[in-house]
Amino acid sequence: MNRTRRLRKTENIRRLVRENRLHIDDLIYPLFIEEGKGIENEIPSMPGIKRFSLDTLPKELDEVTKLDIPAVLLFGIPSAKDEIGSETWNDQGVIQQAIRLIKKHYPDLYVITDVCFCEYTSHGHCGIIHDNDVDNDATLVNLAKQVISHAKAGADMVAPSGMMDGMIATIREALDNTGYPNLPVMSYAVKYASAFYGPFRDAADSTPSFGDRRTYQMDPSNRDEGMREAHFDDQEGADILMVKPALSYLDIIRDLKNNFDRPVACYNVSGEYAMVKAAAEKGWIDEKKVMMESLLSMKRAGADIIITYFAKDVARALKE
Numbered sequence: 001m002n003r004t005r006r007l008r009k010t011e012n013i014r015r016l017v018r019e020n021r022l023h024i025d026d027l028i029y030p031l032f033i034e035e036g037k038g039i040e041n042e043i044p045s046m047p048g049i050k051r052f053s054l055d056t057l058p059k060e061l062d063e064v065t066k067l068d069i070p071a072v073l074l075f076g077i078p079s080a081k082d083e084i085g086s087e088t089w090n091d092q093g094v095i096q097q098a099i100r101l102i103k104k105h106y107p108d109l110y111v112i113t114d115v116c117f118c119e120y121t122s123h124g125h126c127g128i129i130h131d132n133d134v135d136n137d138a139t140l141v142n143l144a145k146q147v148i149s150h151a152k153a154g155a156d157m158v159a160p161s162g163m164m165d166g167m168i169a170t171i172r173e174a175l176d177n178t179g180y181p182n183l184p185v186m187s188y189a190v191k192y193a194s195a196f197y198g199p200f201r202d203a204a205d206s207t208p209s210f211g212d213r214r215t216y217q218m219d220p221s222n223r224d225e226g227m228r229e230a231h232f233d234d235q236e237g238a239d240i241l242m243v244k245p246a247l248s249y250l251d252i253i254r255d256l257k258n259n260f261d262r263p264v265a266c267y268n269v270s271g272e273y274a275m276v277k278a279a280a281e282k283g284w285i286d287e288k289k290v291m292m293e294s295l296l297s298m299k300r301a302g303a304d305i306i307i308t309y310f311a312k313d314v315a316r317a318l319k320e
Ligand code: PBG
Pocket: 114, 115, 116, 117, 118, 119, 161, 162, 196, 197, 198, 199, 200, 201, 206, 213, 268, 269, 270, 271
């Protein structure tokens, strides 16, 4: 008889046949950095995750580096917004200062910047508004300014998340033409218009003041279109392709893994994090086990890299 249970008998044989593992090397930790002083405010819908100002940030960075997390993904929360998000390319902006601070005091920590406008525009959309919609090509011009400013400040990688058509080609060209041909781009290639971003929008102050993001982010019903999105970004030279959110889109992660010769990242988003934390707080699930199992499912689906608010928790769990 075929007895698959033979290889499950003890922990050591299970270890030998284990196909996927979570490792600290897989993880990127997002950080919210707010303009101001003395800020260290926990985000109510994301227990354990705080907004930091530049002066309170080092304590968090000490922890992150001690836990050996290889990379952080930076989100900025500026004190002033405008119609076009011009603060995103201010060389003295909060993100630019944060990059310089990190690279000075934690030179080995790999710094990735989220490249978008929604936290910086008064209307909360991911670009310039014309006729009640985001103007794709006008937004590309400003995207180039933003990445160059991040590159000048010392970012190790840029990660455009706005789902504008042609964003990767524009960014690649801008970086190549300004002396940054070796700076890699991680594309939020397949990003869905998802309700799982709810807590993030509270955290980053980026809820659109009118409408929604369905004219630029993808329809959750679509799978083939995800391949199309990834295909264009691959052609345009994205170094890493990302799927976002992660848990409800494991099929898309596998599609990218099977069809592209690029590292695949996924973003375990705020709503996914909040659900686990909330159920655990109620005592309805075992937080650590559910965390590890759901992140492992992303690895099994094909993710090489996981961006997750759980990164510190995982690092601690893996050390036990
Ligand atoms: C856009 C951006 C979003 C997230 C990361 N970058 C939100 C959005 O599209 O509204 C969501 C991350 C999360 O939910 O954890 N700059």
